Amino acid sequence: MKNSKVGITVREIALFGVLGALTFAAKLVMGWLPNIEPASLMVMLFAVTFGKKCIYPIAVYIAMEFLVYGFGIWNVYYLYVWAILALASYLLRQQRSPLSWALLSGGFGLMFGALCAIADVFIGGVGYAASKWVTGIPFDLLHCGGNFVIALLLFKPLRELMEKLYQRI
């Protein structure tokens, strides 16, 4: 029996831990592809399947990134960018069209640099943040394309699978 909206069961603890770790592992495997990653897809799936409880697998994923790659400026970005994607996905959870999700994921990839620039403003000022964002545009374009294709192909079947599996636990 599931608890209240953010309290979780033992089975959910296990599930969210495994999913967070799987997200990290999948990203590791695809690490050789510049800015092409499955994390955006997984965060969207967590948000639409688990609702507010998506914070748990996302937190596991972020914690693993921090533990393996250490600490740097990028840690600050990770504290909010994934939350933004999760929130947007949760708000659009009624959408069923694969193209809609591909657009959200692609748009997130495209805006990733701009989202990171928010923290950069406090680190080095507006000029620094703007320069860094502009020079990172090629990576954002790749991120957009990769996210779009991955979501277009995989979001719908994975969503159906995850919803079925979640109902059983």
Add this chain to the structure above:
Amino acid sequence: MSKKTILALIALILVVGVMAAVFVLTRPDTQKGAKEIVVVVNHADGSSVPFVYHTDEEYLGALLLSEKLIEGYEGQFGFVIEKVDGEAATWDNGVWWAFYLNEVKPENLAVVAVSEQVIKDGDLFIFNYEKF
């Protein structure tokens, strides 16, 4: 496909186009021909060592690698520096080589990797051994 989805697709394509245009139009031009630049290395012990180069290289990374001033590896976003002037600073031991333009100030942190940094005559680059 709903009207909102079509509009969102058009918007995404437009933003991609605008961002690509912004990048192309704001890229600094490279400069060929003999250029004099200064690279200052601020070591962990507080010493500051200047290196003056006369070069035709267009990018700083290529110059510093050929001069053996830096060592590292090619990362996902460009060259990752692990050693400067023989002194190592890798991220996993809590220190790094911060790369500045003209002056050691947060807003002067380089926004590109050294391999992507364009060289112009009279430039000053600083490698600062820092803890984070």
